[in-house]
Amino acid sequence: MEFRLSEDQRLLVETARKVGERFGSAYWRDLDARKAYPAEAWQAICDAGLCAIALPEEHGGSGLGMLEMALAVEALCAGGAGSTLAQLFMLNPIFGGVSIARFGTPAQKRALLPGLARGEVTFCMALTEPDAGTNSLEVRSFARAEGDGWRLNGRKVWITAVPQATKMLVVARTRRVEEVQRRTHGITLFLVEPDRPGVTHSAIEKLGTNTLPSSSVFLDEVRVEPEDVVGRVDEGWPALLEVLNTERIVTTAGLVGTVELAIRLAVDYARGRRVFGATPIAAYQGLQFPLAQAHALGEAARLLNRKAAALCDLGEPYGSPANQAKLLAAQAAAQATERAMQTMGGMGYAKEFDVERLWRDARLFRFAPVSEEMVLNYIAVHDLGMPRGY
Known part of the structure; x- marks a missing residue:
C-alpha cells in the first residue's frame, strides 16, 4: 500500500491549492452574502484542467482517476471555499462526467464531455x-x-x-x-x-x-x-449507484478540506489572541484538545476516502469505504467548524472571520447526500452482516 503521492499528484495538488487560494475566503464570503453563483471560480478550475481530471483523454480530459479528483477537491476547498466548492464537482465531473463517460452513447460523449471539460456545459x-x-x-x-x-x-x-x-x-x-x-x-x-x-x-x-x-x-x-x-x-439503477458512490468521494474530499481550513483559521487566531497575560490562548489545552480531536478524525476520513477512490480506480468494490469516509468526514467537519467558532469566541460568530460560513455549509452534509443514519444502516447490514430493519 502506497501512502506517498507521486510527483504528478503533488503537482496536481499544488495547482489546485493555488487556484483555491486565488479564490480565497473573501471571495466566498462575498458570494455567500450576495447568494451569487461562483462562475468565475469554476471557470478558473476548468481552465486549470481540474474539472477534466477524470474525463477521457479523447474528449478533452486527463484520463486520471477518482483519487486524483479527491486530491484536487481537498486542496481547492482548503484554500478558502470550504465544503460548498465540492458541490461544483458533484454537479459536473460526477453527475455529468461519470454518467456520460461511463454510460453515455458515443454521440453524447462527443457532444457534452469536451464542453464540460472547458466549463461551457454544466449539469x-x-x-x-x-x-x-x-x-x-x-x-x-x-x-x-x-x-x-x-x-x-x-x-x-x-x-x-x-x-x-x-x-x-x-x-x-x-x-x-x-x-x-x-x-x-x-x-x-x-x-x-x-x-x-x-x-x-x-x-x-x-x-x-x-x-x-x-x-x-x-x-x-x-x-x-x-x-x-x-x-x-x-x-438505470447500476449507473445511478456509480454516480452516487463517486459523489460520496467528492463530498468527503470537500469536508476534509473544510476540516483543514477551519482548524487553520482557529489556530492562526488563537496564536495571536491573548486574554490572561502574555500566553496566547493557543496554549490552552481546553482549546487544543477539541481541535486536535477534529484533526485526527479528519485525517482518518481522508485516508478512508483515498482508499475508496483508489479501489474505484482499480474497478474493485468501494461502496463501504466511501460511505464510512463520508460519515467520519461530516462529523469531523462539524466538530472542526464548531470548535473553531468556540476558539474565536464572539469573533467566531462574525462573518468576517469565515468559520460561521464554513459551519453553516458543512452542516448540510450530516444528512446529504446521504444521512448519517443511512450510512450506519449500510455499515450494519453490508459490513457487519446484521439483518435489515427498514
Whole structure:
C-alpha cells in the first residue's frame, strides 16, 4: 500500500491549492452574502484542467482517476471555499462526467464531455423527491411511453444549481414499482434541459451553501427522446449507484478540506489572541484538545476516502469505504467548524472571520447526500452482516 503521492499528484495538488487560494475566503464570503453563483471560480478550475481530471483523454480530459479528483477537491476547498466548492464537482465531473463517460452513447460523449471539460456545459441531477428522499428506489416521477419517446411527469426537490445548468440528469421510472419484480428494475436516466417545455423550478430558501441555489423542480408532460437516455432503458439503477458512490468521494474530499481550513483559521487566531497575560490562548489545552480531536478524525476520513477512490480506480468494490469516509468526514467537519467558532469566541460568530460560513455549509452534509443514519444502516447490514430493519 502506497501512502506517498507521486510527483504528478503533488503537482496536481499544488495547482489546485493555488487556484483555491486565488479564490480565497473573501471571495466566498462575498458570494455567500450576495447568494451569487461562483462562475468565475469554476471557470478558473476548468481552465486549470481540474474539472477534466477524470474525463477521457479523447474528449478533452486527463484520463486520471477518482483519487486524483479527491486530491484536487481537498486542496481547492482548503484554500478558502470550504465544503460548498465540492458541490461544483458533484454537479459536473460526477453527475455529468461519470454518467456520460461511463454510460453515455458515443454521440453524447462527443457532444457534452469536451464542453464540460472547458466549463461551457454544466449539469445538475434531479433525483430527490418529496416522498422519496434517501429511498431512491421509491421515486415516482414517471416517463410514459409515447411513440419512440416518452412524456415525463413528476416533482423533484432540493435540486442544486438548476438555473445555471445546461443539462439536468433526471432519474425517473419507466416502469412503475407495482409492475416489476425487482424494485431496481424500471429506472431510467434522462438528460433534459432545465428550460425544456414543461420544466419549471422555484428556489428554496435555506441556511447555507448560498452560492449554489436549491430548487423544487416540476416536470409536466416533458417530452424526452431516445437520444436523451443515458445508459439502458429500465436498467438505470447500476449507473445511478456509480454516480452516487463517486459523489460520496467528492463530498468527503470537500469536508476534509473544510476540516483543514477551519482548524487553520482557529489556530492562526488563537496564536495571536491573548486574554490572561502574555500566553496566547493557543496554549490552552481546553482549546487544543477539541481541535486536535477534529484533526485526527479528519485525517482518518481522508485516508478512508483515498482508499475508496483508489479501489474505484482499480474497478474493485468501494461502496463501504466511501460511505464510512463520508460519515467520519461530516462529523469531523462539524466538530472542526464548531470548535473553531468556540476558539474565536464572539469573533467566531462574525462573518468576517469565515468559520460561521464554513459551519453553516458543512452542516448540510450530516444528512446529504446521504444521512448519517443511512450510512450506519449500510455499515450494519453490508459490513457487519446484521439483518435489515427498514
